[in-house]
Amino acid sequence: MKNKxxxxxLPRTGTTSICHSFLELGYKTAHTAYTQQSIHxxxxxxxxxxxxxxxxxxxxxxxxxxxxxERELTKxxxxxRQLLTRMHTNLxxxxxxxxxxxKRCYLDTFxxxxxxxxxxxxxxxxxxxxxxxxxxxxxxxxxxxxxSLDVADExxxxxxxxxxxxxxxxxxxxxxxxxKVTAWNDIKHPNKVASTRNGKIDKSLGYNHKIL
Numbered sequence: 136m137k138n139k140x141x142x143x144x145l146p147r148t149g150t151t152s153i154c155h156s157f158l159e160l161g162y163k164t165a166h167t168a169y170t171q172q173s174i175h176x177x178x179x180x181x182x183x184x185x186x187x188x189x190x191x192x193x194x195x196x197x198x199x200x201x202x203x204x205e206r207e208l209t210k211x212x213x214x215x216r217q218l219l220t221r222m223h224t225n226l227x228x229x230x231x232x233x234x235x236x237x238k239r240c241y242l243d244t245f246x247x248x249x250x251x252x253x254x255x256x257x258x259x260x261x262x263x264x265x266x267x268x269x270x271x272x273x274x275x276x277x278x279x280x281x282x283s284l285d286v287a288d289e290x291x292x293x294x295x296x297x298x299x300x301x302x303x304x305x306x307x308x309x310x311x312x313x314x315k316v317t318a319w320n321d322i323k324h325p326n327k328v329a330s331t332r333n334g335k336i337d338k339s340l341g342y343n344h345k346i347l
Contacts, residue, residue, distance in 0.1 A: 137162065139196050142181035143189045144204025145244070145266055147214040149286035150181040151310045151319050153204065156295075158324045160303055165328035166319045169236050169336035177328040184340065186266070187240035190273060195342035202298070203270045203283045210287075212259055219245065219253045234336050 140162070144150055154166045157179045165177035167184075174180065185192060189201060225232030226241055233241075245253075245262050252258045274281040282298040284291040292305040310318040 137178045139177075139192075139199040140179045140202060141185045141189055141192055141199060142179065142202045142204065143186045143270065144181070144202070144206075145186055145211075145215070145263065146182060147211055147218055148204035148206040149307065150204060152286050152307045153202065153295075154179065154181050154319065155308055155310060155322060156305055158322070158326045160299070160301070160305065161326065163326050163328050165330055167237075167330040168328070169234060169330050169340070170332050171337050171339070171341040172332065173328050173330055174340050174342060183237045183240045187243050188342075189270075192342050199280075200298075201270075201274070201281045202295075203267070203281060205267070205283055205285045206287070207285070208260060208263065211263065212256055215259060215263075216253050219248065220250065223248075223250060223253075235338075236336060236340065 140157075142150055142153055144153075151166060154164050157164045162178045163176060164179040165173045165181070167182045168174045168177060168180045169183075193199060193201070219226075222233070222241070226238055227247070232238070244266065248258070270281070270283075282294060284294050286307040291307065295305050296302070
């Protein structure tokens, strides 16, 4: 198995597009991972829980690498606002809603926000900048372990080629545009790793515990 690659860009920065590219490159890929099986079997993992818990994963898995996605704020702000608005009720409810791993990651990253908070560009920009600054600080002196890119930039395929040390052609197919968030569900590919076990999650994902 290849050394793991964790895609730690925030939601709505192109995680689905880059995951699709990794499928085509021959990597076992999970877009979100909520079981120990998916965490351990996937070679590439994006979105929750990795954008929030990359430090724990770095300590757990030897020789892993990371890709941090960036996006122009003028495009990211309306997109993340739309997503968080849709998610608000199920994130905040105490009697169910989203699974515990997704809730933990979103609330750690975006705070226990209300709808007026996410109407504020300043609030969301602070969330974005905090993530980018934390990533930069964590990998200071270890820049070889991290690639930062914007999938909309025409140079990004070449940057990823160099990072992976491959001559395979890389393209980023635009997915989940116009507010859609379900493109990954529609992708059928032999390298796609299921995020859950028939819809069920594991209470512990394992990487924050000592390996036995």
